[in-house]
Amino acid sequence: KTKAIGFIGLGNMGFWMVTNLANKLPANSKIHVFDIIPALMDDICTKYPERVIGCSGPKDVADKSDIIITMLPEGRHVKEVYMGPGGICSSDVGEKLLIDCSTIDTGSFLEVKDHITKKFPRTSFYDAPVSGGVIGAERGTIAFFLGCAEDDTNDIQELKQLFSLMGSKVIQCGGASFGLAAKLSNNYLSGMISIIASEAMDMGMRSGLDPRVLARVYAAGTAQNTICDSFNPVPGISPDAPSSNGYRNGFKVQLMKRDISLALDMARRVGSTNVMGSVGLQTFKEASEDERCKDSDSRVVFRYLGGNED
Numbered sequence: 401k402t403k404a405i406g407f408i409g410l411g412n413m414g415f416w417m418v419t420n421l422a423n424k425l426p427a428n429s430k431i432h433v434f435d436i437i438p439a440l441m442d443d444i445c446t447k448y449p450e451r452v453i454g455c456s457g458p459k460d461v462a463d464k465s466d467i468i469i470t471m472l473p474e475g476r477h478v479k480e481v482y483m484g485p486g487g488i489c490s491s492d493v494g495e496k497l498l499i500d501c502s503t504i505d506t507g508s509f510l511e512v513k514d515h516i517t518k519k520f521p522r523t524s525f526y527d528a529p530v531s532g533g534v535i536g537a538e539r540g541t542i543a544f545f546l547g548c549a550e551d552d553t554n555d556i557q558e559l560k561q562l563f564s565l566m567g568s569k570v571i572q573c574g575g576a577s578f579g580l581a582a583k584l585s586n587n588y589l590s591g592m593i594s595i596i597a598s599e600a601m602d603m604g605m606r607s608g609l610d611p612r613v614l615a616r617v618y619a620a621g622t623a624q625n626t627i628c629d630s631f632n633p634v635p636g637i638s639p640d641a642p643s644s645n646g647y648r649n650g651f652k653v654q655l656m657k658r659d660i661s662l663a664l665d666m667a668r669r670v671g672s673t674n675v676m677g678s679v680g681l682q683t684f685k686e687a688s689e690d691e692r693c694k695d696s697d698s699r700v701v702f703r704y705l706g707g708n709e710d
């Protein structure tokens with residue numbers, strides 16, 4: 401029997417993930433969707449009238465689906481959608497497969513997992529946050545960081561098959577919530593590199609160096625990294641990067657601030673020493689509140705720090 405898919409959260413990422421599912425799933429499979437913004441449901445249902453079906457709430461989605469994916473902004477939304485009144489857990493999810501792809505704190509995820517396990521011991525629930533941005537979601541090239549070990553689940557083939565319709569990579573990170581821990585650690589590193597890369601580029605440029613030469617030096621030297629190679633914070637170095645397009649259509653600076661903040665909470669909880677984090681968080685916080693920077697791609701820290709964009 402073809403399994404019915406449920407999808408909750410049709411925002412910047414969810415819309416494209418559902419679009420890819422609708423384009424690639426076998427012809428007879430249905431996708432049951434819900435978002436609190438009715439216009440977002442109308443958009444996708446109108447685009448795929450035979451295939452994508454709007455629902456009245458998370459319980460309705462869960463009643464009608466065998467596999468349910470959530471893609472929501474924050475931990476509180478995830479808790480509400482699973483455990484709140486009319487939530488997924490008010491449906492009998494029995495042996496269904498539940499996957500949360502949101503970037504949230506590990507504590508919220510584990511709280512929901514605990515709730516599900518107590519109520520429905522046979523239900524599978526995984527964290528599978530993604531990386532690759534809105535462009536990656538549209539192109540179907542996002543990476544999934546899956547919270548399970550290499551060989552601990554019968555669900556793995558099904559999960560990999562499903563993720564291959566929306567992305568191009570799956571990394572199994574260990575156990576429950578490890579996908580989220582990996583994602584937060586990744587964004588911490590990538591965010592901090594964006595700041596330090598902006599500073600390094602700026603000091604070189606003020607010393608008279610051509611920024612293109614600097615980027616080539618890093619690429620050939622010990623500082624080689626993806627931010628400088630493909631998402632250089634200085635406009636004009638990486639042609640497809642948000643910085644070369646007015647810092648538009650990237651990963652918003654306020655989302656980076658939130659992820660760094662979640663990463664620092666995690667670091668504190670596990671007793672990890674952290675000397676750079678508070679400065680990084682403060683920098684992204686101030687950039688998020690700066691009129692010239694807010695709502696722009698996080699690499700706009702180069703502008704915030706006074707870099708020369710000409």
Ligand code: NAD
Binds near residue numbers: 413480651
């Ligand atoms: P978004 O805000 O565009 O979309 C979230 C959607 O969830 C919205 O449409 C909202 O209406 C809906 N929603 C909120 N509460 C709901 C509820 N109770 N019931 C149903 N729907 C509800 O966010 P996004 O950019 O799509 O990101 C989603 C998640 O993915 C976030 O955790 C984000 O950090 C993460 N993420 C985003 C990117 C990116 O580049 N945008 C990249 C990787 C990961």
